[in-house]
Amino acid sequence: NVYADAESASKKVAQDIADLIRSKAEKGENAVLGLATGSSPLKVYAELVRMHKEEGLSFKNVITFNLDEYYPMDPSSEHSYVYFMKKNLFDHVDINMENVNIPSGTIRRKEIEEYCATYEAKIKLHGGVDLQLLGIGRTGHIGFNEPPSNEKTLTRMVTLDPITRKDAAPGFGGLENVPTEAVTMGVGSILNAKKVIMMAWGESKAAIVNEMMNGEVSGQVPATYLQLHNNVAVFLDEGAAKEL
Ligand code: GLP
Numbered sequence: 001n002v003y004a005d006a007e008s009a010s011k012k013v014a015q016d017i018a019d020l021i022r023s024k025a026e027k028g029e030n031a032v033l034g035l036a037t038g039s040s041p042l043k044v045y046a047e048l049v050r051m052h053k054e055e056g057l058s059f060k061n062v063i064t065f066n067l068d069e070y071y072p073m074d075p076s077s078e079h080s081y082v083y084f085m086k087k088n089l090f091d092h093v094d095i096n097m098e099n100v101n102i103p104s105g106t107i108r109r110k111e112i113e114e115y116c117a118t119y120e121a122k123i124k125l126h127g128g129v130d131l132q133l134l135g136i137g138r139t140g141h142i143g144f145n146e147p148p149s150n151e152k153t154l155t156r157m158v159t160l161d162p163i164t165r166k167d168a169a170p171g172f173g174g175l176e177n178v179p180t181e182a183v184t185m186g187v188g189s190i191l192n193a194k195k196v197i198m199m200a201w202g203e204s205k206a207a208i209v210n211e212m213m214n215g216e217v218s219g220q221v222p223a224t225y226l227q228l229h230n231n232v233a234v235f236l237d238e239g240a241a242k243e244l
Contacts, residue, residue: 001233002241006201009235010043013133013197016233017048018057020131025061030099032063032123032130034190035089036143037081040135040199045089052093059095063126065119066102067134067143068184071157073105079172080105103155103183112183116155120189132193136200139163140208140221144184148219151228153186187225196232198223203239210243 003009017033024031035041051057066081075082082102090100101122107115123129134142139161145153146161159181169175190196200209212223213234226232236244 001235003235003237006043006199006237009199009201009237010041011047013044013199013235014047014051016197017044017131017133018051018055021057021059021062024130025058030061030063030126032065032126032128034129034132034185034193035064035066035085036133036135037066037068037084038135038137040201041133042088044133044199048089049092057093059093062095063099064095064101065123065129065185066100067190068182069103069105070179071105071181071183073179075102075104075106079177103185105179105183107183112157116157116183119155119185123189123192129193130195132190132196134190134196134198134226136198136205136208136212136223137161137164138167138204138208140211140223142187142190142198142223142226144182145187145190145222147222149187149222150219151191151225152188154188155183155185158182158184187222191225191229193229194231196226196229197235198226198232199235200240201237203242205240206242209234209236209240213244 021031069081073080103119136142139146144158146158165175165178168178172178211221215221215224217224217227
């Protein structure tokens with residue numbers, strides 16, 4: 001789906017999410033959303049907040065699982081994905097915070113493996129992710145699944161690619177402040193979602209978007225595994241679609 005700009009594309013994505021939430025609510029069911037951070041989903045979250053305020057879209061039946069978090073990371077830090085999600089979505093809608101799940105950046109190192117297994121189990125317990133939102137990193141990462149990450153990977157601790165850390169540096173006030181590790185849902189966890197929506201805006205994403213859609217499926221570009229999923233929608237603006 002190629003749109004003139006990120007704004008119009010994001011409105012359509014938000015509409016799809018709202019439709020899912022409402023149709024689940026009508027059946028008395030929960031909508032399980034897989035959420036992403038970064039700049040790509042920002043306009044979607046802004047539109048969802050607007051729909052909550054102006055159209056009465058309720059998040060009471062929404063359960064969320066975020067993809068990832070830096071490690072170590074204090075949830076109260078302005079650099080945390082907890083802070084990001086509250087600022088851009090959760091603080092402005094009627095979601096029950098007990099239904100919000102974000103990988104912890106404060107878990108003790110020796111407890112990480114068990115923690116990640118519990119995160120996976122919790123997703124399963126809720127019947128799996130109905131709709132997974134994704135952005136793409138310049139390394140071809142989805143979540144923080146840096147190359148090489150294969151289709152079997154589940155929630156785990158990873159080391160960040162130098163390119164990813166460099167891209168994050170301005171927000172952290174310098175490369176030396178960017179964590180070297182993260183906890184992320186795996187490529188396999190992402191592929192388990194019933195539907196995936198990938199968003200990319202701007203020419204800086206054009207090369208990796210082309211690689212994701214037309215390149216050989218390989219752990220060297222983790223996003224290529226989306227080619228194996230049977231229900232993926234890719235939303236692009238004209239810049240990001242330039243090399244297709
Ligand atoms: C970070 C996030 C990813 C995100 C990527 C792209 O690495 N962990 O989930 O997709 O950045 O960010 P942006 O959307 O700002 O381009």
